[in-house]
Amino acid sequence: MTEMLRRLDASDALREVKPLCMRFLKDQSKENAVILRRALEQLTDDACQELHEYLLLPLVLVLKKEKREALVAETVASIRVVLEKTKVNDESLFSDIFLQLLFVVSAVKENLQVSSTSEEVKLEVCNALKSLINCALPRVLLHLYSLDFRLCLSHAVTILLLLAEKERNRKLQIAAMECLGTLACNTVNDIFKSAALFEKAGNAFAGFFPGISIALTRVILDAENRSQKVSAVAFKIWGHVIHICLGDTYLEALCPDDEEKHKTKMPVVCRNEEWAKSTAEKLLILVDKVLPSLAMCADHVKLAALEWAHTLLLLCSRSLEVLAPTVLQMVLALSADDSERISMQSRSVLDEVANQMLVLDSLSLTEILEEDFHRTLGKFPRIFRTGSEDEKLNLVKLLCGYLRIFRTKIAKILMSPTVCQRLLGILFLVTEFDTGKLNLLAEQATSLDFQNAVDPAINCCRNQFMHFTNMNIYREFTIVCKLLGTYGDIMMLMDALRNKIEESARHRKQAILVLANVLRSLTEDTEGGHASAKLEDSGFIGSLLEYFVSKNLWDLPLTGAGGAEGTADAIQQRSLCIIPLDKMNSNILQSCLLLDAVAVLSQLSSNFQPLLRICLCPMLEKADSPNYLVSHVACTTLWQVARACGYSSISELIHHNTDYIANTVLFKLRHPSSHGDVTRIVQALAKHSDKSSAGLLEDVGHEVLNALDFCHKDNALPFLKVLASIVVYLNTWFPAAPKMGGLKDSVTMQMPPSKTFRQFVEEFHRCKTLSADMEFTDEELESSEAVPEQDVCDVEMDEKPPVPGHIKLLVQVLKRCIHLQSSSNIYIQTAVLSIIKHAVIPMSCYQDELLPVVHLLWQPLVARFQKDDWHLCAKAFEVVSSLAETSRDFIRERTLREVWPRLAKFLHSQHAVSKNKGKAYEITSAFKYQLVLLRQLGPISCQLEVQEQGIDLLASAVVPYLELLQPLKLQEAAIECIENLARCSADTVWYCVVMAHCTSETPWSPGPPLQPLPLRQTPCSENSNVLRVMAFLTSLDEQQE
Known part of the structure; x- marks a missing residue:
């Protein structure tokens, strides 16, 4: 038909459609049915409303007689088109169409079971029935749910359930269930719905409820292997039917209808409390079968199940109270689903349930939930000892969900000491640590970016839990702690956890971890602001902080027996007490957890500044811990504390709190025997300070020197380590000014390149003769000496600038090192040499202070080269290198006279030892000493x-180290050394090279005036190192020319 039919009025529409209807009645063919359906689709809603009885009459007549499936499908489709555009207010017409559509899919000879007609016909019938219910007005719907029509309605429900359950076409199953939902008063015309209509629908479907529930349960369970969408629709329709029949609102408004019941002899269900209770108990059986299938369902099925659960828990809470625990367990499990959409929807349902429990004060539901809560707690020991990771995760999620439902009732539940202790025991079981591994001791630095560390506790606990490795379980545990902190009695929890910490060491680490996470919830949630203020006002934070840094909890041995740290007595005591591996790991974990708890307390307090006097020095002591993990967590904690107090860095934190840091450190340095941790405090102080805290370090350094003066030489190592740290950082903050000289300037000191060797000899002879002929009188000598004296006086009259405090400290430190160099303790000797090496660098600009100290240090330093301890010799040579950089002329002659011969003797003697040695030789101290000498002798000479x-x-x-039989590293170092020596005296180096590698039986002379020697004109070409050195010497001569 044309587009103009859309705008035709009723008379024009009748004029156009009537011939098509007549032709269809005469010739009942599929083609005519299609033409008629298309024409009907073009009609307007108004025209169709006026003509609907005329249009439906021929279609119903054909439907009663026709058996051809194709024609029946088209006819039903035409009926559906008309129904979608009209409203049916005639009960007889509605009944006629309703029954006729049912007859199409019913087998009369088979007890009105579903006929064997095609799926297309069944699908069209379902859609037509749905359209018929949607277009029916309330008066007609009341007739639909009346007792007079109950048998027809019962047959329709039976047919639709059979289609949904038995058919394999997914579209047909979904259409049948949607049509069933429409029959259950779930129509699109919400404006026509009334309380009376819902009451009638509920009464009618109450009799069908068992059959509907069983059939839809089968659909859900059977659809697991076929279609997830079918299961989702089944949950949706089932929830609507439950709401119609058992909704709290509908049951409350229900009035007795005995008069209507007496009109029929049919069995009629009376919806009362007894029926609701019985139905709920039977429904529980079906729910228990359905819910386990959700674990493997798709997301949209889980969402539909959540809508179904929402109906049962919120709209049928009183009538289906017995189902609440079972359904809640399903919602609780889904609340921590991997899908964010599902988890959010589940938590939304739980929040609504929790709010409803508060409003209605449902004691019975609360009691049921508490009973299930205790039953859930009882599952933890078995599951966490024998279950899989997924089972453990689901169980912790379930616990988290229960607490989310209880909310404000948590405080009341935990008022029972038994329940509180049981819950804490479960949390301790979940977070039980495995301290038998080596990874905590082997932990190494991976990053120093501790400022960006958010939760250092989770890093130190990772892979340390005994019962799980999936960190999602730990995250759920933190949510449990957050709920306890937000809704529980915080003071009661703190007291219980503190008692657990004090009771024994078995659960101490877990108790600290739980306590820190509970307190962290107060910093993250706005609802915890009142509780945190209460804690602060009561002084609880300061008290807890003092307890955390108490000696019993804080001062734990983190290393095993042995090691060089501490006094001689301490080393001997440690050697007698071997700490087991699990104990060391336990101490490391406890230290990290305590540090994290301190960080939480700093964020919890609005004014943490006054409490720094309690914890700042203990944190600095941990920041210099020999264990990297503890040190890293301590640095992270220092940074978080600094940020909580309003500082931008750790150095600023130290700078603004120098007063009581200095007081604490100075006091401990005066009593070192009872405060062994002071050395690590000072080292951390030096490490994390900046130039602005130099004054503090100077005061500490002088106090360390005083303590060093009163201790035995063998007990000096801890103080030397402190001084070494101070010296290193003073060297960093006050670097030496650049000096002229070195490799480049040394080249300019050589003889003018324009003179030949003969000219040099002649000039030398002339100068020597001239000097022998000159004679000076005493007056001339006095006059010549008067000038420098006057110059000296002029210089002395100039006022010398004041010596900085750090230079004075370094002078005192170096003076203490004089007699300590003779110690027999190799660790003390190494520490002293390291101090000297770094201390002389900042003093290079203060020669008046430096040179007298160097003079005193020299003889003990030279004595180091007389022993066969190559490690100490290498350290001593590094000190000589630093002195050469700072003192130069002052130690030149001393070095040439006292050090050079000993170094040359060692290199000569060790040359034969290192020949033909492999990789194993490179780990020896002799090789390392050789390498240091070959690398540094050249620069020092320059x-x-x-x-x-x-x-x-x-x-x-x-x-000799140019030989190819030497280790490759020594060859490379020797080449570099010779090149540097050549910059000082190229002729001398050339002579040594040709005497070693260019000898020959045939005499050779570079010129007639010179006596021939047994040398070759060119070096041996077999040694690439020699060729390389000779090429360098040639290039150096060309540069000079």
């Missing part, structure tokens, strides 16, 4: 501007 005699001594010892 800094000291060593002349020919000293260069000859060194070059003769270094050149």
Whole structure:
């Protein structure tokens, strides 16, 4: 038909459609049915409303007689088109169409079971029935739910349930269930619905409720292997039917209808409390069968199940109270689903249930939930010892869900000491630690970005739990603690946890972890603001902080027997007390957890500044712990505390609290025997301070020197470590000013390149003769000496700048190192050499203070080279390198006279030992000493501007290492050393190289005036190292020319 039919009025529409209807009645073919359906689709709603009886009459007549499936499907489709555009207010017409549509899919000879007609016909019938119910007005619907029509309605429900259960076409199953939902007063015309209509529908479907529930249960369970969408629709329709029949609102408004019941002899269900209770008990059986299937369902099925649960828990809470625990367990499990949408929807349902419990004060439901809560707690020991990770996660999620429902009732539930102790015991079981692993001791630094660390506790606890490795379980545990902190009695919980910490060491770590997470909930949730203020006002935070840093909890041994730290008595005591591995791991974990708890307390308090006097020095002590994990967590805690107090960095925190840091440190330094931790405090103080705290370090350094003066030499190591830390950071804050000289300047000190060797000899002879002929009188000598004296006086009259405090401290430190160099303790010797090496660098600009100390240090330092401890010799040589950089001319002659011969002797003697050695030799201290000498002798010679005699001594010892049989690293270092020596005296180096590698039986002379020697004109080409050195010497000559 044309588009103009859309705008036709009723008379015009009748004029156009009537011929088509007549033709269809005469010739009942599929083609005519299709033409008629298309024409009906073009009609307007108003025209269709006026003509609906005329249009439906021929279609119903054909439907009564026709058996051809294709024609029946088209006819039913035409009926559906008309019904979608009209409203039916005639009960007889409604009944006629309703019954006729049912007859199409019913087998009369088979007790009105579903006929064997095609799926297309069944689908069209379901859609037509749905449209018929939707277009029926309330008066007609009341007739539908009346007792007179009950048999027809019963047959319709039976047919639709059979279609939903038996058919395999998904569209047909869904259409049948949606049609069933429409029959249950779930129509699109909400404006026509009334309380009376819902009451009639509930009364009618109460008789069908068992059959509907059983059939839909089968659909849900059977659809697991076929269609998830079918299960979702089944949950939706089932929930609506439950709401119609058992909704609290409908049951409350129900009035007795005995008069209507006496009109029929049919069995009629009376919806009363007894019926509701009986139905709920039977429904529980079906629910128990259905809910386990949700674990493997798709997300949209879980969402539909949540809507179904929402109906049961909120709209039928009183009538189906017996189902609440079972349904709640399902919602609780889904509240922690991996899908964010499902978890959010589940938590929304739980929140509504919790709010309803508060409003209605449902004691019976609360009692049931509490009973199930205790039953759930009883499952934890078995599941966490023998269950899988998924079972453990689901169980913790279930516990979390129960607490989310209880909310404000948590405080009341935990008022029972038995329940409180049981819940804490479960939390301790969940977080039980496995301290028998090596990973805590082997933990190494991966990143120093502790400022960005959010939760250091989870990092130190990772992979340490005994009963699980899935960290999702730990996250659920933190949510449980958050709920306890938000809704529980915080003071009661703190007292219970503190008692657990004090009772024994078995659950101490778990109790600290639970306590920290409970307190953290007060910092994250706005509802915890009142509780945190209450804790602060009561002084509980300060009291708890003092308890955390008490000696019994805080001072734990973190290393095993042995080690060099501490006094001689302490080392001997540790050697007698071997700490087991599990005990060390336990101490490491406890230290990390305590530090994290301190960080939480700092964020909880609005004014934590006054409490820094309690915890700042203990935190600094942990920041220098020998265990990296503890040190890293301590640094993170320091940063969080600094941020909580309004500081931008740890150094600023230290700078603004220097008063009581200094008081604490100075007091402990005066009593070192009872405060062994003071050394680590000072080292951490130096590490995390900046230049602004130099004054504090100076005061601490002088106090350390005083303590060092009163201790035995063998007990000096801890104080030397403190001084070493102070010296290193003073060296960083006050670097030496750059000095002229070194590798580049040493080249300019050589003879002018324009003179040949012959010219040099002639000039030397002339100067020597001239100096022998000159004679000075006493007056001339006095006059010549008068000028420098006057110059000196002028210089002395200039006022010297004041010596900085850190230079004075370094001078005192170096003076203490003089006699300590002779100690027999290798650790003390190493520490002293390290101090000297770093302390002289900042003093390079203060020669008047530096040189006298260097003079005193020199003889003990030289004595280091007389022993065969190559490790100490290497450290001593590093000190010589630092002195060469700072003192230069002052130690040049001393070095050439006292150090150079000993170094050359070692290199000569060790040359034969290192020949043909493999990789194993490279780990020996002798090799390391050789390597240090070969790498540093060249730069030191350039800094000291060593002349020919000293260069000859060194070059003769270094050149043998050019042999290809030496280890490769020594060869490379020897080449580099020779090149640096050549910059001081190229001729001397050349002579040493040719004497070692260019000898020959045939004499050779570079010129007629010179006596021939048994040398080759060119070096041996087999040694690439020699060729490389000779090429460098040639290039150096070309640069000078």
